[in-house]
Amino acid sequence: MSAVAVASLSLTATACGGGSGGDPNTVTIWSSIDQPVQDGLKKALEAKIKAGGDKITIKWQKVENINQLIITKIQSGDTPDIALVPQPGVVTQMNKLGAIKPLDSAVDMSSLQSSMMPGTLDAGTIDGKLYGLLVSANVKGLVFYNKKDWAKKGYDASSVTDFASLEALAAKMKANGDTPWCFGIESDTATGWPATDWLETLVMKQAGADAYNSWVSHDTPFDDAVVKSAGQEMEKLLFGSGDVLGGIKSATSTNFGDAGTPMFDSPAKCEMLVQGSFITGFFPDTVTSDLDANVGVFGFPPATAGGENPVEGGGDLLTMLNDSSQVKKVVGYLSETDIGNDAAPSSSFFSPHKDFDTSLYPNQVTKDEADYAYNSSSFLFDGSDSMPAEVGTGSFWKEMTAWISGQEDLDTALKNVQDSWPSS
Structure with missing residues (x-):
């Protein structure tokens, strides 16, 4: 979104x-x-x-x-x-x-x-x-972290090259008594959209651009195996004990804009936040006053190191209603x-x-985001923004929320979205 x-x-x-x-x-x-x-x-x-x-x-x-x-x-x-x-x-x-x-x-x-x-x-x-x-444009699937906290604890963003190394880093954090993920999907009437971004990123990283586009256009059913596999990876990263601050179910009552704030507490209460490039505007003033000193960012990695690495994003599309x-x-x-x-x-x-001349960007965080996006294999538009409204801003948000809150399992949530797709 x-x-x-x-x-x-x-x-x-x-x-x-x-x-x-x-x-x-x-x-x-x-x-x-x-x-x-x-x-x-x-x-x-x-x-x-x-x-x-x-x-x-x-x-x-x-x-x-x-x-x-x-x-x-x-x-x-x-x-x-x-x-x-x-x-x-x-x-x-x-x-x-x-x-x-x-x-x-x-x-x-x-x-x-x-x-x-x-x-x-x-x-x-x-x-x-x-x-x-x-x-x-804006870029999604970015992993933000507390740069000072990571330097003190020895966590290294450059070590994350694929899903396995991301999982290993999260396991290391848990072993050290840290909580790997900050996560919140509450957004008033739009609750659930951050979860759709997570799932979309995992679909494209695992299955590739063509499979992602086929799913978004509904040539591939919403509950296809490629989507279920992405959901299972999401469960592996977020649904275990100690993976998310407050537990996975708490994400439904944690506002997306506040989810990253505990990352900058002393000591940090969670270590990583997956969000879009716009999220830095929601960080505390004490953080944004010197963004480059406080915030690090890297792109969500491909499923396998060196493999296809599309990036999710969005933005504003120019349309011409008068062709004078x-x-x-x-x-x-x-x-x-x-x-x-x-x-x-x-x-x-x-x-x-x-x-574009990246030297014009105001800080290193944005330049790092640009480096990730401009070197990606392809830019794929936010899936929920591209789907019919009944799905993209309706059943998709609702069913991801039900899954994360524990009201439904993954298979049920995906099937319910599939069943909600308009016939024409």
Whole structure:
């Protein structure tokens, strides 16, 4: 699940109006991205417009819960020229409504194919045409730890090269009297989504990108053996006595944003937290005041050392609802690698372009995240964000919660999600 979606679940859409108001030189953009990211992207965009000699005015509006808002506005005929949406499933829905235009003629496809992280273009491609282009990304399946605590105890992130070595590290921690995992899945009406991220990461690491995509698109049943195997690995890591702070069942009442806080207690109460790149914003101020001194991060390892190593992520996909020449120019500018140059140093912006200048990122933690993502075998979009809403933000969240709370076993949870998949 995207950080934007998490933040806006309980918010009411506040935007009104849309379109360029009849002025062909005004291009309207809607997004729900963080304000500092939006400000940086807009600054770079306006600089490109000025340098190109274009007479274009940008009206960029931050709206809440754009996933729901944009569909409502499409149905009422009141839309922006460009919308950045955080779910591929919404892009598909917008396309079914006939509301968006292919981006292929507005961007340099050959340049994007060499610049973008492998797999990112696939997230917005429908029937061979690009309808959604990732502009701002986030990375998931990251393992965060207390750098000072690990240095004192002799735990070594570089030793983790596969599932076996991760299991061995966790066993060593338990033998030393430490609790390996911080884990929380409570998120108000969205409770369960961190568990879906865990399972998705394990599916892709064990079975590979093709099998993961087949599962997300439901060409492979939800309760297939590849998913069950990932769930069994999750049980091996998290469900044993002493694996999770407070025990696995406590995760259902531990808020995802608070789950990592005990990692920075003295002494540390848990040693590792698997989360997305956005989670550092939830760490205590005493930690974030000097992030690089306090926080270490590495990517969840492949199942076997040197094997296929995809990364899970999400982000904001650009869609074009008006294909005027002015709008196409703006789309072209937003597709360029350096569009994030102003946003990166002063915000949570993460570029989907693997040739982005990583020296612009504000800290080593983000640079390490980028090193992991840009060197992965492929970037795979968050599965629950890509599935039908009844599943991705419905039964998947619910059944993972029931499994973790001990109300159901793994087989039952997976079968229930499979049975909930819409027939069309």
